[in-house]
Amino acid sequence: MALIQRVFSGVQPTGNLHLGNYLGAIVNFVKLQESHSCIYCVVDMHAITVWQEPAELTRSIREVTSAFLASGIDPNKHIVFNQSQVAEHAELAWVFNCVARLGWLNRMTQFKEKAGKDRENASVGLYAYPNLMAADILVYRATHVPVGEDQKQHLELARDIAQKFNNDFGEQIRNNGFNDGLYFPQPEPLITGPATRVMSLRDGTKKMSKSDASDYSRINLSDDADTIAQKIRKAKTDPEPLPSEEKGLETRPEADNLVGIYAALAGRTKADVLKEFGGAQFSSFKNALVDVCVSRLSPITSEMKRLMADPGHVDSVLIDGANRARVIAAETMSKTKDIIGFIHKR
Numbered sequence: 001m002a003l004i005q006r007v008f009s010g011v012q013p014t015g016n017l018h019l020g021n022y023l024g025a026i027v028n029f030v031k032l033q034e035s036h037s038c039i040y041c042v043v044d045m046h047a048i049t050v051w052q053e054p055a056e057l058t059r060s061i062r063e064v065t066s067a068f069l070a071s072g073i074d075p076n077k078h079i080v081f082n083q084s085q086v087a088e089h090a091e092l093a094w095v096f097n098c099v100a101r102l103g104w105l106n107r108m109t110q111f112k113e114k115a116g117k118d119r120e121n122a123s124v125g126l127y128a129y130p131n132l133m134a135a136d137i138l139v140y141r142a143t144h145v146p147v148g149e150d151q152k153q154h155l156e157l158a159r160d161i162a163q164k165f166n167n168d169f170g171e172q173i174r175n176n177g178f179n180d181g182l183y184f185p186q187p188e189p190l191i192t193g194p195a196t197r198v199m200s201l202r203d204g205t206k207k208m209s210k211s212d213a214s215d216y217s218r219i220n221l222s223d224d225a226d227t228i229a230q231k232i233r234k235a236k237t238d239p240e241p242l243p244s245e246e247k248g249l250e251t252r253p254e255a256d257n258l259v260g261i262y263a264a265l266a267g268r269t270k271a272d273v274l275k276e277f278g279g280a281q282f283s284s285f286k287n288a289l290v291d292v293c294v295s296r297l298s299p300i301t302s303e304m305k306r307l308m309a310d311p312g313h314v315d316s317v318l319i320d321g322a323n324r325a326r327v328i329a330a331e332t333m334s335k336t337k338d339i340i341g342f343i344h345k346r
């Protein structure tokens, strides 16, 4: 049985959707619609691995969905839904809890960062998080996963899980008609573009993140034009003018970051941006950056606002998407049960 080329990716509804999420992930989600069959998921079950205020969680699920739609994701041609509506994610995640090894999870740097020093007090869900992520992808037997750089390690784990499952159950997989023994594909990360790792505007060595205490560290998709301008003008820089070649950015993380953001927003390469701005002072480059940022983001921000004012519509998109996702997920889960040896209603 040939595998369909299918894209899956997810975004957590944990507030403060920012430029890193947009440039590192959502922009690529939009592009892939032209060439692939795509499933985009608001991963609310991942969100609750750390405490979420229930009303705020509901709002954030709608906000991420609105950002998907406002950015140009077509929920009719493709699938947009929230994870908790398709129970098969949790079901397959349990199977993967039994496939993945403790040693594999112990290596996950994101858990170490998020749990911090108080590891004993972290939820079990936070620890098992990458297994659920593998289930998200593999319950659709997705082949391609567009993500930012920070998700690379989780993707490698998903590949390891797919491979171990295929090895452990090789005979049953073949008996179920998969002659090549490849039931789960090895999902390929797609980490592309000039902004796979957008950094904080306050510190070019730290990732732009939803959880940074300083709102000046990031541009939120909900920021208005004045706020964007203020944040960019206050962004940390160094005293030198911009270099005219990319290698001049190597030891200048803040300059590198701003040039990368400009390139991604303008749909150009960093080298091309430096051809234009090499030798310029940051003050003039920042003005150009404000312009490109505002002109690119403000239509999205206003469309998001419009959608957020109509939660009934947003919820109906999610319900419709979940209904279509469930059909695919249920089929995978049913075959998975056959392979494992569970008794179930077909």
Ligand code: TYM
Residues within 6 Å of the ligand: 008, 009, 010, 011, 012, 013, 020, 021, 022, 023, 024, 025, 043, 046, 132, 133, 134, 136, 137, 145, 146, 147, 148, 149, 150, 151, 154, 195, 196, 197, 198, 199, 207, 208, 209
């Ligand atoms: P999350 O919600 O933290 O981020 C969503 C997407 O945004 C990317 N991203 C960035 N890209 C560039 N620069 C940044 N500063 C930046 N910050 C975030 C992330 O890489 C991601 O692509 N575990 C995932 C969600 C998830 C998932 C999945 C992704 C759950 N299941 C299955 C893919 C497939 C996460 O926490 O992303």
